[in-house]
Amino acid sequence: xxxxxxxxxxxxxxxxxxxxxxxxxxxxxxxxxxxxxxxxxxxxxxxxxxxxxxxxxxxxxxxxxxxxxxxxxxxxxxxxxxxxxxxxxxxxxxxxxxxxxxxxxxxxxxxxxxxxxxxxxxxxxxxxxxxxxxxxxxxxxxxxxxxxxxxxxxxxxxxxxxxxxxxxxxxxxxxxxxxxxxxxxxxxxxxxxxxxxxxxxxxxxxxxxxxxxxxxxxxxxxxxxxxxxxxxxxxxxxxxxxxxxxxxxxxxxxxxxxxxxxxxxxxxxxxxxxxxxxxxxxxxxxxxxxxxxxxxxxxxxxxxxxxxxxxxxxxxxxxxxxxxxxxxxxxxxxxxxxxxxxxxxxxxxxxxxxxxxxxxxxxxxxxxxxxxxxxxxxxxxxxxxxxxxxxxxxxxxxxxxxxxxxxxxxxxxxxxxxxxxxxxxxxxxxxxxxxxxxxxxxxxxxxxxxxxxxxxxxxxxxxxxxxxxxxxxxx
Amino acid sequence: xxxxxxxxxxxxxxxxxxxxxxxxxxxxxxxxxxxxxxxxxxxxxxxxxxxxxxxxxxxxxxxxxxxxxxxxxxxxxxxxxxxxxxxxxxxxxxxxxxxxxxxxxxxxxxxxxxxxxxxxxxxxxxxxxxxxxxxxxxxxxxxxxxxxxxxxxxxxxxxxxxxxxxxxxxxxxxxxxxxxxxxxxxxxxxxxxxxxxxxxxxxxxxxxxxxxxxxxxxxxxxxxxxxxxxxxxxxxxxxxxxxxxxxxxxxxxxxxxxxxxxxxxxxxxxxxxxxxxxxxxxxxxxxxxxxxxxxxxxxxxxxxxxxxxxxxxxxxxxxxxxxxxxxxxxxxxxxxxxxxxxxxxxxxxxxxxxxxxxxxxxxxxxxxxxxxxxxxxxxxxxxxxxxxxxxxxxxxxxxxxxxxxxxxxxxxxxxxxxxxxxxxxxxxxxxxxxxxxxxxxxxxxxxxxxxxxxxxxxxxxxxxxxxxxxxxxxxxxxxxxxxxxxxxxxxxx
Numbered sequence: 001x002x003x004x005x006x007x008x009x010x011x012x013x014x015x016x017x018x019x020x021x022x023x024x025x026x027x028x029x030x031x032x033x034x035x036x037x038x039x040x041x042x043x044x045x046x047x048x049x050x051x052x053x054x055x056x057x058x059x060x061x062x063x064x065x066x067x068x069x070x071x072x073x074x075x076x077x078x079x080x081x082x083x084x085x086x087x088x089x090x091x092x093x094x095x096x097x098x099x100x101x102x103x104x105x106x107x108x109x110x111x112x113x114x115x116x117x118x119x120x121x122x123x124x125x126x127x128x129x130x131x132x133x134x135x136x137x138x139x140x141x142x143x144x145x146x147x148x149x150x151x152x153x154x155x156x157x158x159x160x161x162x163x164x165x166x167x168x169x170x171x172x173x174x175x176x177x178x179x180x181x182x183x184x185x186x187x188x189x190x191x192x193x194x195x196x197x198x199x200x201x202x203x204x205x206x207x208x209x210x211x212x213x214x215x216x217x218x219x220x221x222x223x224x225x226x227x228x229x230x231x232x233x234x235x236x237x238x239x240x241x242x243x244x245x246x247x248x249x250x251x252x253x254x255x256x257x258x259x260x261x262x263x264x265x266x267x268x269x270x271x272x273x274x275x276x277x278x279x280x281x282x283x284x285x286x287x288x289x290x291x292x293x294x295x296x297x298x299x300x301x302x303x304x305x306x307x308x309x310x311x312x313x314x315x316x317x318x319x320x321x322x323x324x325x326x327x328x329x330x331x332x333x334x335x336x337x338x339x340x341x342x343x344x345x346x347x348x349x350x351x352x353x354x355x356x357x358x359x360x361x362x363x364x365x366x367x368x369x370x371x372x373x374x375x376x377x378x379x380x381x382x383x384x385x386x387x388x389x390x391x392x393x394x395x396x397x398x399x400x401x402x403x404x405x406x407x408x409x410x411x412x413x414x415x416x417x418x419x420x421x422x423x424x425x426x427x428x429x430x431x432x433x434x435x436x437x438x439x440x441x442x443x444x445x446x447x448x449x450x451x452x453x454x455x456x457x458x459x460x461x462x463x464x465x466x467x468x469x470x471x472x473x474x475x
Numbered sequence: 476x477x478x479x480x481x482x483x484x485x486x487x488x489x490x491x492x493x494x495x496x497x498x499x500x501x502x503x504x505x506x507x508x509x510x511x512x513x514x515x516x517x518x519x520x521x522x523x524x525x526x527x528x529x530x531x532x533x534x535x536x537x538x539x540x541x542x543x544x545x546x547x548x549x550x551x552x553x554x555x556x557x558x559x560x561x562x563x564x565x566x567x568x569x570x571x572x573x574x575x576x577x578x579x580x581x582x583x584x585x586x587x588x589x590x591x592x593x594x595x596x597x598x599x600x601x602x603x604x605x606x607x608x609x610x611x612x613x614x615x616x617x618x619x620x621x622x623x624x625x626x627x628x629x630x631x632x633x634x635x636x637x638x639x640x641x642x643x644x645x646x647x648x649x650x651x652x653x654x655x656x657x658x659x660x661x662x663x664x665x666x667x668x669x670x671x672x673x674x675x676x677x678x679x680x681x682x683x684x685x686x687x688x689x690x691x692x693x694x695x696x697x698x699x700x701x702x703x704x705x706x707x708x709x710x711x712x713x714x715x716x717x718x719x720x721x722x723x724x725x726x727x728x729x730x731x732x733x734x735x736x737x738x739x740x741x742x743x744x745x746x747x748x749x750x751x752x753x754x755x756x757x758x759x760x761x762x763x764x765x766x767x768x769x770x771x772x773x774x775x776x777x778x779x780x781x782x783x784x785x786x787x788x789x790x791x792x793x794x795x796x797x798x799x800x801x802x803x804x805x806x807x808x809x810x811x812x813x814x815x816x817x818x819x820x821x822x823x824x825x826x827x828x829x830x831x832x833x834x835x836x837x838x839x840x841x842x843x844x845x846x847x848x849x850x851x852x853x854x855x856x857x858x859x860x861x862x863x864x865x866x867x868x869x870x871x872x873x874x875x876x877x878x879x880x881x882x883x884x885x886x887x888x889x890x891x892x893x894x895x896x897x898x899x900x901x902x903x904x905x906x907x908x909x910x911x912x913x914x915x916x917x918x919x920x921x922x923x924x925x926x927x928x929x930x931x932x933x934x935x936x937x938x939x940x941x942x943x944x945x946x947x948x949x950x951x952x953x954x955x956x957x958x959x960x961x962x963x964x965x966x967x968x
Binding site (some may be wrong): 415 | 543602606610613617628632644654682
């Protein structure tokens with residue numbers, strides 16, 4: 001082992017830990033009225049970290065296989081970094097509010113530590129690293145959801161999240177212990193070769209899936225999502241529903257594809273049921289939501305159902321369609337959340353019925369929201385269409401046409417509520433639309449990034465091919 | 476072909492004045508000229524003995540790992556459909572000349588819709604075809620929802636959801652074709668021409684044919700999936716009704732023909748009877764529906780259901796004459812119904828009502844529009860000299876070539892709908908145009924303005940052109956029908 005070079009495999013994690021520590025220390029030096037300076041400092045720091053992380057470092061593993069790095073995992077981590085960068089940009093004006101300004105350092109540090117946990121999970125080579133990553137990623141989030149500490153809803157969300165999160169971790173750990181008992185190893189490679197359809201392993205596997213399903217907010221493990229999403233500040237909600245969920249999808253896919261590849265048929269059946277339930281229930285509940293955060297929460301539950309379809313495709317195509325979809329999902333959902341946050345910051349409105357006639361006063365925001373809605377609904381020419389099409393292609397490649405049919409019918413149902421948002425902004429008339437406002441510069445930058453992402457990721461097949469080439473190496 | 480459309484969009488984004496409509500008109504005018512050139516070019520190429528199925532094929536790799544290409548090319552049928560779309564869009568721009576509310580957005584969306592339609596007709600790859608199909612559906616929501624009349628929001632939502640549900644079925648069908656396109660170990664493909672050379676397993680055909688046929692059939696207002704159509708047409712602004720009834724519904728029929736039947740001929744044979752029954756119902760039901768309506772747009776919308784049903788019916792007859800007639804009918808009905816909707820829009824713009832019982836004697840005050848309306852009515856009846864006659868004759872001749880009882884009964888039933896058509900057309904003419912003037916204010920109405928005349932005359936020229944010189948168009952189409960008919964004939968015995 002040539003020490004330093006190998007350590008570079010962990011560049012994402014190391015850089016994030018360092019910057020989190022730097023922010024905490026720097027926080028000490030910004031005091032009183034200068035407190036908001038830490039926002040700009042963190043933004044710049046994290047921007048640099050994100051850019052540096054794009055430098056390729058190759059493939060390998062560390063600590064006797066406990067940590068595995070490849071171009072694919074690097075790419076996943078890059079997606080998470082970019083998503084977090086966008087969220088940071090969008091949070092700027094929220095954090096500048098007098099209530100929050102004294103605790104901004106924590107906001108950045110906590111989020112960074114959370115991604116460290118997720119990155120470790122993505123790169124995990126055994127269940128120990130996996131579980132440590134999981135806990136690192138879960139516990140701080142509860143602090144974030146309770147960030148609006150004067151709002152009882154926010155505090156409630158935090159408590160709910162931490163209780164349920166602990167429960168799901170317990171369930172997951174219980175499952176892992178069974179798998180360990182049956183195979184005698186915690187290393188993915190060893191387990192993969194010993195996995196059979198023996199009852200113990202299958203039960204362990206089901207506990208494991210339940211734990212992960214909680215993170216992915218799959219039905220019937222989704223009940224926490226709506227309340228927590230609604231209670232948290234908008235930016236934390238977008239973090240939960242985009243970054244947290246994206247990371248969970250990556251990890252779930254990796255573990256299923258590597259550890260449980262010998263019992264593909266078992267987990268395809270399980271996922272089939274989960275996918276149908278998740279899509280249908282997510283969509284049906286989203287129909288009646290008026291609060292934009294709850295609305296996006298249920299919509300993202302439904303989206304998680306589509307993700308399962310991609311996973312069921314297995315192989316390089318399945319992996320590619322997942323990574324590609326998450327990439328698009330990041331831009332799309334963050335655009336929607338960004339607009340919601342911008343409107344909330346300017347007017348305090350977070351109900352869809354409050355968006356009436358927005359186009360007449362804030363045409364650019366309305367257009368971006370429309371693009372985001374179309375992208376979520378999967379309508380060309382925006383990126384969401386391509387993402388969804390490839391997920392369905394992935395499921396189709398294994399002959400799950402009935403499931404695809406259920407999914408596309410669900411997509412049609414979802415179109416209804418996405419169009420309701422468009423209708424509210426463009427068609428409905430009101431005498432008192434939200435007044436014209438200008439968002440802060442970081443917010444605008446973030447929205448422009450999202451818009452470019454939504455419009456370009458689909459058309460430029462290069463990105464899809466790049467992910468394909470990365471996943472073909474491994475699967 | 477796609478380039479002019481893109482430039483038009485480019486122009487639209489760059490301007491910000493009321494010049495919008497001038498620029499749209501110029502853009503679509505250029506598009507019209509280009510498609511006219513395309514027709515002549517196509518005939519010239521065919522004249523020199525070019526035997527390729529498709530001409531002007533251009534193939535770009537898009538997603539190599541899934542073998543998705545951006546393939547465009549045209550055959551005679553596509554050429555005809557493109558010409559139709561260009562004419563109607565051109566006329567539609569002039570018909571919406573007085574659009575005031577959010578005019579720039581209106582024209583952008585309208586032309587986006589046209590782009591989707593053009594793209595659909597030139598696509599030779601199922602993926603791009605599907606993409607353009609959805610691209611054509613979504614602007615409809617905005618167009619109807621924002622600029623429509625009456626219960627526009629509900630209609631727009633209904634229309635969009637039903638069409639998207641259709642496209643949902645379609646997506647599954649397309650994926651099914653894709654994963655069956657490579658028997659053995661070949662590379663999967665979305666390319667229509669390549670799939671047509673492959674024999675899709677019959678079990679797969681039985682599953683995916685109904686999905687694709689119904690998927691496209693929804694857009695073609697196939698009974699029982701037609702309910703979006705009357706509401707949608709009635710609520711839409713004039714130009715959108717024109718484009719929608721004129722072109723979009725044909726898109727469904729074209730898709731049924733090009734994708735469902737062309738690629739899965741065996742299943743098409745097996746299941747034709749189900750769809751023949753459904754289309755017969757469409758034809759008769761649509762015609763009777765039109766009799767009972769009082770709203771001009773509803774009358775026309777039901778008549779469209781009936782006529783497009785006839786197109787699907789003819790396609791299912793699956794012989795050369797009938798299918799030729801079906802394509803002629805697509806074009807003829809497209810022009811005719813566009814003319815109808817344009818006129819209705821103009822009449823509505825003057826009288827502010829579409830209820831025929833509240834109007835009367837319009838012939839005396841607005842003779843130009845009224846005469847136009849009568850002519851459109853005659854064309855709809857299938858009177859000789861207009862395109863409708865040529866198309867319907869061809870269809871029925873083709874349909875009667877089947878000698879078994881089932882086809883005979885269905886055909887006779889469908890033919891009888893012409894009588895019903897006569898009833899509703901003449902009823903409207905009688906009440907609306909002739910008789911006493913019912914409303915004093917209607918005495919002050921002004922006749923057509925120059926742009927309205929331009930719009931209607933463009934359409935009328937095309938209608939009579941086809942009526943008098945049908946062979947010219949027929950030639951364009953027939954050559955391209957050959958591969959289709961051959962493919963079907965293999966399984967006839």
